[in-house]
Amino acid sequence: xxxxxxxxxxxxxxxxxxxxxxxxxxxxxxxxxxxxxxxxxxxxxxxxxxxxxxxxxxxxxxxxxxxxxxxxxxxxxxxxxxxxxxxxxxxxxxxxxxxxxxxx
Amino acid sequence: xxxxxxxxxxxxxxxxxxxxxxxxxxxxxxxxxxxxxxxxxxxxxxxxxxxxxxxxxxxxxxxxxxxxxxxxxxxxxxxxxxxxxxxxxxxxxxxxxxxxxxxxxxxxxxxxxxxxxxxxxxxxxxxxxxxxxxxxxxxxxxxxxxxxxxxxxxxxxxxxxxxxxxxxxxxxxxxxxxxxxxxxxxxxxxxxxxxxxxxxxxxxxxxxxxxxxxxxxxxxxxxxxxxxxxxxxxxxxxxxxxxxxxxxxxxxxxxxxxxxxxxxxxxxxxxxxxxxxxxxxxxxxxxxxxxxxxxxxxxxxxxxxxxxxxxxxxxxxxxxxxxxxxxxxxxxxxxxxxxxxxxxxxxxxxxxxxxxxxxxxxxxxxxxxxxxxxxxxxxxxxxxxxxxxxxxxxxxxxxxxxxxxxxxxxxxxxxxxxxxxxxxxxxxxxxxxxxxxxxxxxxxxxxxxxxxxxx
Numbered sequence: 018x019x020x021x022x023x024x025x026x027x028x029x030x031x032x033x034x035x036x037x038x039x040x041x042x043x044x045x046x047x048x049x050x051x052x053x054x055x056x057x058x059x060x061x062x063x064x065x066x067x068x069x070x071x072x073x074x075x076x077x078x079x080x081x082x083x084x085x086x087x088x089x090x091x092x093x094x095x096x097x098x099x100x101x102x103x104x105x106x107x108x109x110x111x112x113x114x115x116x117x118x119x120x121x
Numbered sequence: 122x123x124x125x126x127x128x129x130x131x132x133x134x135x136x137x138x139x140x141x142x143x144x145x146x147x148x149x150x151x152x153x154x155x156x157x158x159x160x161x162x163x164x165x166x167x168x169x170x171x172x173x174x175x176x177x178x179x180x181x182x183x184x185x186x187x188x189x190x191x192x193x194x195x196x197x198x199x200x201x202x203x204x205x206x207x208x209x210x211x212x213x214x215x216x217x218x219x220x221x222x223x224x225x226x227x228x229x230x231x232x233x234x235x236x237x238x239x240x241x242x243x244x245x246x247x248x249x250x251x252x253x254x255x256x257x258x259x260x261x262x263x264x265x266x267x268x269x270x271x272x273x274x275x276x277x278x279x280x281x282x283x284x285x286x287x288x289x290x291x292x293x294x295x296x297x298x299x300x301x302x303x304x305x306x307x308x309x310x311x312x313x314x315x316x317x318x319x320x321x322x323x324x325x326x327x328x329x330x331x332x333x334x335x336x337x338x339x340x341x342x343x344x345x346x347x348x349x350x351x352x353x354x355x356x357x358x359x360x361x362x363x364x365x366x367x368x369x370x371x372x373x374x375x376x377x378x379x380x381x382x383x384x385x386x387x388x389x390x391x392x393x394x395x396x397x398x399x400x401x402x403x404x405x406x407x408x409x410x411x412x413x414x415x416x417x418x419x420x421x422x423x424x425x426x427x428x429x430x431x432x433x434x435x436x437x438x439x440x441x442x443x444x445x446x447x448x449x450x451x452x453x454x455x456x457x458x459x460x461x462x463x464x465x466x467x468x469x470x471x472x473x474x475x476x477x478x479x480x481x482x483x484x485x486x487x488x489x490x491x492x493x494x495x496x497x498x499x500x501x502x503x504x505x506x507x508x509x510x511x512x513x514x515x516x517x518x519x520x521x522x523x524x525x526x527x528x529x530x531x532x533x534x535x536x537x538x539x540x541x542x543x544x545x546x547x548x549x550x551x552x553x554x555x556x557x558x559x560x561x562x563x564x565x566x567x568x569x570x571x572x573x574x575x576x
Contacts, residue, residue, distance in 0.1 A: 033375035089375035097164025102484040
């Protein structure tokens, strides 16, 4: 069992405008990319559950040419609104970093 | 075959660049210098308050170098999203700096300013005509909420900038503007196909952010022709790689392959990125899909209240092990006290306990919301209808919190470590974004008001 960050060179979150959050997960190499994708752990279902959004609202892109997974979801609170905790959306990726990935 | 060299001074006008990089890039034959000065990333405060974000002196330094070099080389300077939010006060703040620079340096040039703030009655009329439609997700926008909001801007595409360039302006200061449009306007005017100009604009808009490793903010350059464009950083110590350029397409976009702009969508699904040296990348293969209807995006900010906060630490392990109960009990006591003292119901204000060390960063999305460390940082966050009301609520909150009991300690305790005296501060007005809509236009230039000025 390893954690997601051990397969990647970059995991980040950021606003995509004030109403959406976007996550970029860039893998170290093809092997790392394949292992994580084959594990099935990183999926739209996981994102929906972890970030408490409807599965239909999860945009999930697997970009093989860049060994990257990109995910976008609606913000739980719009950027800068009274209840927001992270105006730039730069720390929402936190729970993904230590995602437990089981590889064969 | 005509080639256009586009120079991006830096990712944000307030961030800056190295003077020697910009000077040498202009000398190498740039056809224009562009720079983005704004974003909605920093939240709704700037649009709502009308205040700029950037430091004035830093912005002036950057504009001084850009305009000086552009005047020497007889090329235009294009600034988009002036003063951060692109409203009328932000535009005027930037124009004031430009006029001051012209005076101080005895420069003479034609200045175009393009105001993108939309008067509320105009927007309300467009709303009534059904020309304002929501994107997804969007706040609920109604005619009444338009009138109650503080300020709206429309995000211009390439056309108003092209109009300013066609009028002979050498410095164009645009209000709220698509980042891409800053860099696509002139190349499209010169006959570069839109799919090339818009794709290059997307890579250029963050300055040197698209290099393999950005050691500090600096310039970026692209050479555009009929078949594609070549990205090469003018700073000789920076490198672009196919990976760094392609990856930049992802940044701050919700969709990695479809970039929606006024007038059409840039589809980069089949784009190719090839290294042509160890520092330069050739990009080809994007498509431009024209939109059926021309729209511009609307941004708006409305006042949500006034905030006062207190910062405190908690180190007592007995409080920390029951922090949720402690804060829950405190809230109950506070609601009663605030009602008794100020005749306010909980619905009249918001009181948030922001617990750093538990779920301060992620709020309701935190999967591990319990305290695990030996201390927490706490922000008591009050938002009320006026600053004086928030000021009245705040001392009740922190003083009650300071002495709120726990069963393990018998006698009066002081639970909160305040680093400051006074313990809190007023944060001023709080705004919220109140629109994520598009406006259907017959004329892409119509809501934007251009003014020409000979300095």
